[in-house]
Amino acid sequence: MRLGPRGERSNRPNREDTGDVKPNPCRMSDPRSRREFIVDAGRLALGAALAGPLTALTQATPPTKVDWNQLARNLDGTLLMPGSPAYTEATLIRNLRYAKNLPAAVASVKTARDVATSIRFARDHGVPLVTRSGGHSFAGYSTGPGLVIDLNGMTRVTVDPTTGRMRCVGAATNEDVAVAGQPHGRAVAGGQCPTVGIPGFTLGGGLGFYMRQHGLAIDALVETEMVTADGKVVTANRAEHPELFWACRGGGGGNFGINTSFTFQTFVVPAHVTIFSLTWKGDACARAFLAFQELLQEAPDGLGAVAHFAVDAQETGSPTPTLRVFGQVASMSAERTERMFARVEARAKPIERLFRSETFWAAKEWLAEDTGPPNAFAERSRYFPRPLGRSGAEAIVDALSRAPVRTGNGLSVETPFFAWGGAVNRVDPTATAFYHRRDLWLQAVSASWSLEADPEDVQRLREWQDTFYQRMARYGSDRAYQNFVDPRLKDPLRAYYAGNLARLRRIKRAYDPGNVFTFAQSIR
Ligand SMILES: Cc1cc2nc3c(=O)[nH]c(=O)nc-3n(C[C@H](O)[C@H](O)[C@H](O)COP(=O)(O)OP(=O)(O)OC[C@H]3O[C@@H](n4cnc5c(N)ncnc54)[C@H](O)[C@@H]3O)c2cc1C
Known part of the structure; x- marks a missing residue:
């Protein structure tokens, strides 16, 4: 889902490309007045249908047409109702598996006050609410x-x-942040998918x-402004609401x-970095992975890398496993980087190799990989605190060679290993709510498919994914990355938050005693 060919830009129209990012013009230019978005009589039944857990908790009354209209009038932004083009655009999501889960309404908010108004409306009327970025x-x-x-x-x-x-x-x-930082020669430790919020x-x-x-994005977070379940706007930082800041x-x-x-402390970007990419196929992948793993354990912190396993689909028979190790090294020449990788190449000769010095921003662009338009996918993840041995590396290659992927069947698989360590691991696991601070790798097991794919093929793909994921259990932890949410986890909260879960639960009870913010894997 993240690491295909370059160029992915949006599952929504682009914003204006200036440092001061303006609201997306497409989203704000719907010619109809707010009144025209007002819910029609046929949709009134929605109110009753929505009366879910919040109603039970608060004994709220489901919203009537008049209530929705009142909400629309109370917003500086716009209330989008089904049927409007702006509603259609606002409800597009990245994973098309969930695209039919459409809301009764979208509050396209402009201010924190709008957010508070919307939260109160949802509470008063027992309407389940979720936030979308x-x-x-x-x-x-x-x-x-x-x-x-x-x-x-309200983006800026x-x-x-x-x-x-x-x-x-x-x-x-991520893209907005890069655009804003570039004129100042500054960046935050963002991700490589431009459209992630x-x-x-x-x-x-x-x-x-x-x-x-430079650590994870949260390690550079200085403070965050938020609206809590009671509709209050608060600032959370080390001095004010420190527990909430810890949880965020x-x-x-x-x-x-x-x-x-969110306010971040940026870092000054280096003038040059070296980008690298080495590719192997078939059995050489396991040897190459193990050799790179040795390098990683001694590498300078400036090395940022992914060991990205995937497959080359064939017309018939098994797909061919591939491994591409790519990334960048800050403040190291291309020649020195090449020398650093010599020991990896000596163990397994790559079929393609590249080492090139680039400006920080050109490298960022090169690393921003295309994930294509929104599709259907499922992802599982696992942390590895210790190096994988030979049997672990061979298990990856073996599993990939069994993936039910054929040319033209609309299925694809990939399993990136994100190189962990360095500044991430120098933070104590309990210093922030992010527990995974002693790891060497984060593996994602990703399966994606086109909506036209044969459902039986998709079923086989999901079974393959689960089998592979379980097979890797003996080599790693039972923890998973909370940003790669996985509905199939048996105990998701433990997998995501591990030793920090009890404290997170206490903070949840303090700031959201009525469980206003709830979803399938929310903290409770
Ligand atoms: C193509 C792709 C590439 C990715 N690449 C990376 C990567 O390089 N690094 C990485 O760490 N992760 C990556 N991810 C995972 C990504 O970080 C998570 O999916 C993240 O939750 C997406 O945030 P969002 O705002 O885009 O999504 P949303 O779907 O809008 O939100 C995600 C969750 O956060 C909640 N939320 C949204 N906005 C707010 C808010 N303002 N306040 C409180 N809660 C809010 C939502 O309700 C939802 O539960 C990638 C995901 C995809 C699909």
Whole structure:
């Protein structure tokens, strides 16, 4: 889902490309007035249908047409109802498996006050609510049957050149952050998918190619403004609401409130970095992986890398496993980087290799891989605190050679191993809500398919994915990355939060006693 050919830009129209990111013009230019979005009589039944857990908790009354109209009038932004083009655009999500889970309405908010108004409305009327920023939740957690509070209409990114702090308001994306930082020669440790939203990405940790040098996105978070379940706008940092601030650094999106801004301490980008890419096929993949794993354990923090296993589909018979190790090294020449990799190449000769010096921004562009348009996918993940042995590496290659992928059957698989360590691991597992601080790898097992694929093929693909995932259990931990949400996990909260779960539960009870922010894997 992340690491295909380059060029992915959006499952939504582009924003204006300026440092001060304006609300997406397409989203704001719907010619109809707010009144025309007002719910029609036929949709009134929705109110009753929506009366879910919140109603039971608060004894709220389901919203009537008049109530929805009142909400529309109370917003500085716009209430989008089914049938409008803006509603259709606002409900597009990355994982098409969940695209039919459409909301009763979308509050396209403009201010924190709008967010508070929307939360109160949902509480008063027992309407389930979810927050939406980039829409990239693997499990579609930013859509649902009730009210979606969409922050895209308030997006703005600004950099204070004196302090080097960057403030991301609303639903800024990785791309917005890069565009805002470039004129100042500054960056935050963002991810490589341009359209991922900073809110979801940050709340779950935020991994990327700079993390071994600069830490996760949360490690640079200075403060966040958020609206809590009682509709209050609060600032959380080390001094104010410190427990909430702790929870927002890895406690996962959608759990504690709605974060309307994030302020990061940026880093000064190096003038040059070296990008590298080496590819192997077939049995050589296991040897190459083990050789790179040795290098990784001694490599400087400036190395950011992914060991990306995938397959070459064949017309008939088994697909061929491939391994591409790629990434960047900060402040190291191409020649030195090549010398560093010589020991890997000596163990397994790559079929393709590249080492090139680039500017930081050109490298960022090169590393921003295309994931194509939205598709259907399922992803599982696992942390590995210790190096994999030969049998572990061979198990990966063996599993890939059994993937039910054929030319033209619309299925694909990949299993990237994200190189962990460095600055990420120098933070104590309990210093933030992000527990995974002693690992060497994060593996994702990704399966995706076109909506036209044969359902039996898709079933086989999912079985293959589960079998492979289980097979890797003996080599790694039972922890998973909270940003790669996985509905198939038996004990998701333990997998995501491990030793920090009890504290997160206490914070949840303190800030959201009525469980207003709830979804399938929310903290409870
Ligand atoms: C193509 C692709 C590439 C990815 N690449 C990376 C990567 O390089 N590194 C990485 O770490 N992760 C990556 N991810 C995972 C990504 O970080 C998570 O899916 C993240 O949750 C997406 O955030 P979002 O704002 O785009 O999504 P959304 O679906 O809008 O939100 C995700 C969750 O956060 C909640 N949420 C959204 N906004 C807010 C808010 N303002 N306040 C409180 N809760 C909120 C939502 O309700 C939902 O539960 C990738 C995902 C995809 C699909």
